[in-house]
Amino acid sequence: MFQCITYQLEAGVAVITLNRPEVMNALSTLLRAEMLAAVLRAGSQARVLVMTGAGRAFCSGQDLGDASGPLDLERVLNEEYVPLLKAITDCPIPTISAVQGAAAGAGANLALAADVVIAAESASFIQAFTRIGLVPDAGGSYWLPRQIGLARAMGAVLFADKVTARQAMDWGMIYECVPDQDFSAHWRARARALAQGPTLAYLGVKTALRASFGNDLDQQLALEARLQGECGATEDFREGVAAFLEKRAAQFRGK
Template structure:
């Protein structure tokens, strides 16, 4: 698969998807959205974890405004281009880490927050920039941010359009962790190796359980847990995990 706006490499079960328009801080245009969707939808079978990051100084500055004229049909763009991309991230068959090497703004921020795990360099920041140009947050932001950081913080981020530092984002629970810049690359790699070596089917069941917990009552959630645990209990990974525990050795999960 050949791409023009992203870099895509696979090594040791880890796919690295790099947004690669550094001259515009990796702003999202139609081609990039299509390529991100294609890369995540058609992963090689060997991939057990995806790391999504940005080339150059930033993760993603959001929508490329030169690719969206003032008379653009934003509803169509969101439905036909953004929604498939976000579904490809949220529904990816393996865990996705968003590695924020720099600013994540607008739709770029919400693309990052749609990942399973967000790790940021301390010099990075997150910015809901939409009101600066008279728009509302999109790309899932109005659903993701209040659930991650709470209503008051979501409202402040979106009304004021001020950057939130990586450290503050971690303190708020908006992202998983903020790492010193000199430890960022290895920290992301360590987490990716951990996930790539782990029980992938259990990870995806956790993702489903957490996604449905917001709309379920306790009885429905208990039933879902029982269903998912029943499947996990019949998996090869569970059998391997128990064997490894009893034999006092690291588990060698297959993701099945």
Template structure:
């Protein structure tokens, strides 16, 4: 497919890169972009990518909704846009069978911040920042923000971030548990590509089951979660990657996982 608002790269190391590509608009999201991200994700999985990276072109990751997209912003049916466009995109990213990394190269604001937080792992450049900018224009956090924020940083920090709508530096985001890590700008691309390659060469099926178990944990009782662990571990134990992992351990060599 020929994309208009994103770029797509399938790397030889086994991971795919989806780049938000409206740098002149700080990669603000349009209906077209929200439609293209799930298509690019599906293309990556179909092509055999074992990790997907979502990043931005230019100086920003994503500045949120393009308020000029679709006419007068004050007259847009926001409920329809969320139900028909944002929500399917979020669900596609969350349910990805392979790990998704958000490589946040700059500003991540509004829905752009929450697009990053949907990913399994968030790596930010030191100069990046996150901002739940919604209340600045009289709205509430969306694109999964009210779901992911309290789960990542707790209700107190989530409430402050949502109400004050202040910038959270990458360093602060790292310290408060909002993201996995931040790195120096000069090392950023080399670092996230190495991280993506690491996951692409890992036990993909174990990653998928790990994602499933961790995402279910906050809604489960201890008994339910223990049963889920037993079920998923039983399936993982039947994989070729588990057998390879054990043999590599016993033979004191690096495991060569096939993702099966």
């Protein structure tokens, strides 16, 4: 069905693999459309979504050869990138970016749109926009200052320096940096763990943490109370309490 990505679903884990290794998984119009369809499918079929790349890179960013004439970048961003990025950030299940090799330009910021970023130690993140006379897009100007602070974000973008996976973890840009030999097994284990967890609580976590940037304390406390009330009425909460009292592993069903 897909030409530029692969989609696999197993044991509640949906894996979307960007599959244009010959161009380091550069983002074409078709790839973005297929990825959007796959993210929406995962949101209704799976309990966790993983995005990764085939070959030696996660994603090299916008495919600059994917047009017969000059790129209308404003249109491309509004019509093709924004729906995809919103689908990822609004996805009702946890999302993971599993990054190997380079994540550059829009490819780096696509990775950062996920809830959790796990990178191989040899991976790198490059805000390459100024190298071709552009500003950061695909959400980079939103995520980076919030994740690593204005000073580091400004330097990373202005100089277009390569940020290693270890730096990215130390700065708070990503969650984990994993030795290359352990990378595949590690992100798969992380995905399986989330797939076995309390899906509705995870959605509440995503809602609460993302809302905190725009809320004052009173608003955030009220949101916490509402979300906790909703979670407290679920079968997952009852199962979690029962498992705790019975000293066994909980069997969550996402209800």
